[in-house]
Amino acid sequence: MPRRSLVVVANRLPLDDNAAPDGACEWRRSPGGLTGALHTILQQAPATWVGWGGGPGPRLPNVGSVRLRPVALTADEQRGYYEGFANSTLWPLYHDAVQQPVFQREWWDTYRAVNQRFAEAAAEVAGRHAAVWVQDYHLQLLPRMLRELRPDLLIGFFMHIPFPPPELFMQLPRRVELLHGMLGADLVGFQREQAAHNLAQLARKLLGAEAADHAIHVGPRTVRTGAFPVSIDVSEMSALATRPDVVAHAGQLRHDLGESKRVLLSVDRLDYTKGIEHRLTAYRELLRDGDVKVRDTVLVQVAVPSRERVESYRDLRDRIEGEVGRINGEYGRVGEPAIHYLNQPFDRAQLAALYRAADVMVVTPLRDGMNLVAKEFVAARGDGSGALVLSEFAGAAAELSTAFLVNPHDLDGLKQTLLRALEADPADLRARMGAMRRHLAEHDIYAWARAYLTALDHTGRLAQRLPN
Ligand code: ADQ
Numbered sequence: 001m002p003r004r005s006l007v008v009v010a011n012r013l014p015l016d017d018n019a020a021p022d023g024a025c026e027w028r029r030s031p032g033g034l035t036g037a038l039h040t041i042l043q044q045a046p047a048t049w050v051g052w053g054g055g056p057g058p059r060l061p062n063v064g065s066v067r068l069r070p071v072a073l074t075a076d077e078q079r080g081y082y083e084g085f086a087n088s089t090l091w092p093l094y095h096d097a098v099q100q101p102v103f104q105r106e107w108w109d110t111y112r113a114v115n116q117r118f119a120e121a122a123a124e125v126a127g128r129h130a131a132v133w134v135q136d137y138h139l140q141l142l143p144r145m146l147r148e149l150r151p152d153l154l155i156g157f158f159m160h161i162p163f164p165p166p167e168l169f170m171q172l173p174r175r176v177e178l179l180h181g182m183l184g185a186d187l188v189g190f191q192r193e194q195a196a197h198n199l200a201q202l203a204r205k206l207l208g209a210e211a212a213d214h215a216i217h218v219g220p221r222t223v224r225t226g227a228f229p230v231s232i233d234v235s236e237m238s239a240l241a242t243r244p245d246v247v248a249h250a251g252q253l254r255h256d257l258g259e260s261k262r263v264l265l266s267v268d269r270l271d272y273t274k275g276i277e278h279r280l281t282a283y284r285e286l287l288r289d290g291d292v293k294v295r296d297t298v299l300v301q302v303a304v305p306s307r308e309r310v311e312s313y314r315d316l317r318d319r320i321e322g323e324v325g326r327i328n329g330e331y332g333r334v335g336e337p338a339i340h341y342l343n344q345p346f347d348r349a350q351l352a353a354l355y356r357a358a359d360v361m362v363v364t365p366l367r368d369g370m371n372l373v374a375k376e377f378v379a380a381r382g383d384g385s386g387a388l389v390l391s392e393f394a395g396a397a398a399e400l401s402t403a404f405l406v407n408p409h410d411l412d413g414l415k416q417t418l419l420r421a422l423e424a425d426p427a428d429l430r431a432r433m434g435a436m437r438r439h440l441a442e443h444d445i446y447a448w449a450r451a452y453l454t455a456l457d458h459t460g461r462l463a464q465r466l467p468n
Pocket of ligand 1: 267269372
């Protein structure tokens with residue numbers, strides 16, 4: 001493992017009470033998630049985390065031994081950088097443009113200025129020859145800015161969301177700068193191999209660079225790239241799911257939902273990439289055709305509020321709530337809704353109880369970098385029961401290949417897959433779940449962080465020709 005001091009730079013600081021003003025629930029959640037994963041590693045060397053503290057000014061305790069370096073953002077900067085360029089331009093474009101990306105020139109200026117501020121903060125706190133690990137699409141310009149300020153640093157960049165093929169990326173008005181920004185890193189990590197391939201194609205096309213899937217030559221430098229699929233704290237979720245209070249809560253949920261009913265569950269951030277509308281349409285048609293009946297089957301849809309200051313997210317919420325209301329109005333009975341819709345955040349124990357209580361977990365994003373919910377469900381099913389219906393377009397599908405894989409755009413296919421999962425033989429389900437659990441046991445979030453940081457350290461040794 002690397003012995004250099006480490007600086008993590010992410011949009012948000014890893015604070016428990018760090019709820020975004022728009023209710024965003026992202027991978028930065030603490031404890032667990034990235035914070036948990038890095039915790040052990042961060043103990044081994046001096047470590048600092050640079051990020052937005054959630055408000056306009058500094059506040060701030062440290063988290064364990066990790067120093068926090070807050071970056072302040074004004075309300076205008078939050079609009080232009082976070083809600084604007086990051087979440088209304090890059091987010092939809094990188095997710096196959098399932099929602100039309102918006103290009104506004106003033107957002108770009110703010111995005112660049114905020115990236116520069118984060119780069120300056122990282123340059124200020126990083127020790128000599130430190131490793132700096134930059135996270136995600138909010139900070140895509142930062143690696144190059146940081147290299148200009150501090151050429152001695154070892155710089156890593158990890159993209160948590162998909163990285164699109166050239167046809168989509170080419171739409172970006174500032175595409176060359178964005179590409180140069182990322183390529184300021186020594187190692188660019190993605191969730192899937194396809195993304196590394198897309199980056200190499202773009203580097204050839206836009207920069208005329210000599211590029212293969214795992215090495216891109218930019219002037220005198222070689223940028224390494226590769227897939228490092230992110231994961232969860234598997235043992236934390238497994239332990240939580242067997243805690244007596246969680247087991248009791250799961251039993252109570254089953255009782256409240258109707259003891260004899262089959263329970264389908266979906267847990268998503270309320271985001272148009274998650275395919276919630278497609279799923280509701282499929283479920284409505286199953287009810288309409290009599291393939292599913294409210295007296296023996298129920299869907300629980302958890303949709304945590306997200307990015308509510310962005311108009312398209314408010315519109316989506318209205319559409320989803322309208323559709324849930326229509327379905328319940330048409331097919332529900334007194335005391336027996338077709339769908340339980342919960343637009344609330346839950347703590348980890350409540351989520352674990354929900355995962356335990358479900359028969360079929362339905363994870364059907366239209367595009368998703370990874371999707372941690374699918375992995376959390378698998379980790380929570382210690383007895384090997386339960387079915388996972390999983391979109392082919394989630395990064396997790398590359399690893400959880402024994403799930404019931406589905407194309408969520410294919411409505412008939414989605415309906416048939418839901419029925420197959422509902423009616424599957426328990427022995428088949430156990431075999432499928434067993435294979436997924438074995439994979440996860442080896443590929444938890446600690447393995448992810450170790451693999452990435454070891455690869456980053458290795459690129460540093462290659463560049464400096466240091467012995468291993
Ligand atoms: P997200 O798009 O936020 O993450 P996901 O990977 O599913 O998506 O993670 C969501 C997290 O929020 C999960 O840990 C889940 O348990 C939690 N969550 C969901 N609903 C909740 C609720 N009601 N209350 C509390 N917590 C809830 C981005 C990318 C993903 C990628 C991750 C990590 O879009 O593709 O997997 O980063 O890299």
